[in-house]
Amino acid sequence: MSRQLPDDFHVDYELARLVRHVRARSLAHLSRIHERLDYNTFVVFIAVCDAPEGVRASDLAESLRVHKSTISRAVTAMEQMELVHRVADPEDGRAQLLTPRPEAREQLERFRRESHDWLVTLMKDWTPTELSGFARQLGRLNDAMEDHPF
Template identity: 55%
Template structure:
């Protein structure tokens, strides 16, 4: 494959444009999870919700590519808002894991359900084959980006 992207198809621009729209919609919906939840902290909350057995703060920092102090501030904010709690790490009695409270998990699940419905609506005039190709392409792009970005 050539290293040049087609001039009439600016993939980076279109991805950025879509991410901005998704972020804007997310910002308008965060109050459903907690009225004082900000978008930056929300990304940390999603990482915790996606780790049903719990996750260490250092693991979140690594996963999101941020400094440990940034993760620490976000974790403190979520604890203060009552969104998460700490539980003992079964593999290391000195450490703690972060878990989302059950009501937080429910609110995040509802947020994701609504997001899914919005996306379904955006794709309602696509054929099943187009949706499947798009999903496979996004998966491939994300898998490649995981090690490169």
């Protein structure tokens, strides 16, 4: 159900609706990764999984733009759930990198495949031109957001 808004608010409104839908779907299925996983920890877990060589907690805080204490709580929770572990940073033996446990990475990949399948179902009647245009525009918006952080 879409509300009538002035044109200059339409994009913002639709993006907010999209984020709400994606977040709600994620929340409904997080238990497939771990029964105690909450959404905020899930976001941090994704960032760990997306760092191929591992990532420092301080770098997570900076990239996710959250306080170090938020990352600390998420890391503690992920370690307790056995989703991540710490390894020595090969570039700085005093530092530690967070890496996902192989089974946890597999669970996230399964979650992502299921999410992809859900999106494919939602967009089954979109033409290839519509899909590629939508992807291109989303990429353009994401690039602009990275270049102009709030």
